[in-house]
Amino acid sequence: MAKPQVISEEFQAYTVKDAPPTVYYIPDFITEAEEEYLLQQVYKAPKPKWTQLSGRRLQNWGGLPHLKGMIAEKLPDWLMSYTEKISGLGAFAGKSANHVLVNEYKPEEGIMPHEDGPLYHPTVTTITLGSHTLLDFYRPVDQTQTEVPQTEESRYVLSLLLRRRSLLILQDEMYERYLHGISGIAVDTLSERVVNLSVAGGRVGETLSRGTRVSLTIRHVPKVCRANLLLGRNITYPQAACRIQRHEQLRLK
Ligand SMILES: O=C(O)CCC(=O)C(=O)O
Numbered sequence: 001m002a003k004p005q006v007i008s009e010e011f012q013a014y015t016v017k018d019a020p021p022t023v024y025y026i027p028d029f030i031t032e033a034e035e036e037y038l039l040q041q042v043y044k045a046p047k048p049k050w051t052q053l054s055g056r057r058l059q060n061w062g063g064l065p066h067l068k069g070m071i072a073e074k075l076p077d078w079l080m081s082y083t084e085k086i087s088g089l090g091a092f093a094g095k096s097a098n099h100v101l102v103n104e105y106k107p108e109e110g111i112m113p114h115e116d117g118p119l120y121h122p123t124v125t126t127i128t129l130g131s132h133t134l135l136d137f138y139r140p141v142d143q144t145q146t147e148v149p150q151t152e153e154s155r156y157v158l159s160l161l162l163r164r165r166s167l168l169i170l171q172d173e174m175y176e177r178y179l180h181g182i183s184g185i186a187v188d189t190l191s192e193r194v195v196n197l198s199v200a201g202g203r204v205g206e207t208l209s210r211g212t213r214v215s216l217t218i219r220h221v222p223k224v225c226r227a228n229l230l231l232g233r234n235i236t237y238p239q240a241a242c243r244i245q246r247h248e249q250l251r252l253k
């Protein structure tokens with residue numbers, strides 16, 4: 001089968017070679033002025049736009065992804081110029097990003113190892129603002145292996161240093177097989193397991209104190225309900241599913 005994702009040739013040079021396929025890490029993807037602008041926009045959002053979770057808070061833009069389809073909402077202009085730029089690299093196989101999660105982590109905050117799952121085109125792209133972090137990768141629990149306990153530590157594979165203003169693109173095995181997470185610590189120690197040090201800059205043994213990091217996780221949700229279907233009269237099953245879903249989403253707001 002043909003490989004569905006094709007990143008523009010110019011960006012192939014940013015492939016992280018010491019990681020399983022496929023990681024692209026692009027330092028200084030945005031300028032300092034752009035970083036400041038994006039942070040300003042994020043913090044301008046009204047308070048109810050934030051959802052507080054344990055260990056981070058988030059803003060959801062573009063609609064709530066759902067197995068039955070996402071009721072797509074237009075992304076605001078301040079995000080569009082960046083999502084278009086990333087879609088233009090070919091990150092979503094010619095489709096345009098239509099969903100952005102903004103995550104904010106204070107020092108000592110993080111996100112449990114997880115998979116991003118089937119609601120998205122199998123690509124995740126992340127712009128890092130404000131502070132670096134280490135994104136850690138884990139093998140999934142091996143269901144056939146019952147004798148030895150499988151701790152997080154034993155499943156840990158590698159980390160990526162995400163500097164502020166960088167862009168990360170994950171696809172293929174790195175998206176589909178491995179779990180990713182951020183540990184809730186205040187100071188990172190760089191080890192030889194941080195496989196992109198030569199490009200991200202940093203020495204083994206060096207420590208980096210975390211500040212507040214804001215990440216923009218930019219994705220393409222293939223299954224969307226078009227708003228005009230919701231107004232139509234001859235509603236067929238999938239359209240009805242979207243309609244039901246719309247009620248669910250409104251209740252969640
Ligand atoms: O903040 C990040 O870089 C990771 C966020 C993440 O994994 C997610 O939102 O699914």
Ligand SMILES: [Fe+2]
Pocket residue numbers: 114115116180
């Ligand atoms: Fe994730």
